[in-house]
Amino acid sequence: MAKYTFVTGVEKRFDDNELIVSKTDLKGRITYVNDVFTAISGYSEKECLGQPHSMIRHPDMPRCIFALLWETIQSGEEIFAYVVNRCKNGDHYWVNAHVTPSIGPGGTVLGYHSNRRTPDRDILEKKIIPLYKELVSEEQRFGSRKDGLAASQGMVADMLANSSVQYDEFIARL
Template sequence: MAKDVIVTGVERFFEEDEIIVSKTDLKGRITYCNDVFLRIAGYTEKECLGQPHSVIRHPEMPRCIFDLLWEHIQDGREIFAYVMNRCKNGDHYWVQAHVTPSRDRSSTIVGYHSNRRVPDRHVLENTIMPLYAELLAEERQHGNRKSGLQASKQRVDDMLAERGMPYDEFIACL
């Protein structure tokens, strides 16, 4: 996996009837990825398995969204989120992700499962992209990453409080 974070600004697309699927262990290391994942992200299965799922994390994704995602799934809840992922060559692609905990027969969380579909372009361009740009700007204006993360999380909390709804409801209403 490439260690340098390269971004090209080129967006890739996948078909409406395709689903990107991946599974991870409890630490977020990839244990499964389907052919659509591999084709869009530009990796081989050998390159992906055992690697942190964050290998496809795009540097222009607000950290607070991933923090919120991890909060939900580690607490045993599912979450829907719009995410911009980075391809191996630096291109990017947008998804609407549905991430759920995977459980064993005794209901213990043993990993995580994510299905990603083509996002609603209108919602993406008119709501998500402007929101994420604002959150990312907030994160970057602070002296350290932790302060930036806390400030952007507060912006999300304030926005949700203003709308009088939890994150899940906000995403469902878009």
């Protein structure tokens, strides 16, 4: 959960030719951010380094998608996912994230690397935002965060089973 959850409802955008990059250690603590990351998020590099990546977590981001993301990268696989992040001032920005394990000598996972591009606005507005609203609503329906997470994970599992695809293929087909 993000330390700060104040949100303004104002969306910030970045250019299609820009790439937001960050790296984390195995526990999700930030070890690197590029200039685009700091410009869009409003945090300085110094404020980011050593902090949990969840510092930019937006409360409208379904927990089940982050759980799927972490499960995937911790298994050594890459994942593509639409993510809404929270800026330091409470604004937000959407990204199409490609998250991969950073592999060292002998195949050891050293941390994680994320490249984020501008999302396809049509897919975002017609598919992702409504889906994420539904997932967050399901998560909040329960008194227990654990029960809410399990319920939204079940929704995603059912959606993927009905489509006969894995999550990455689901995202690629949108």
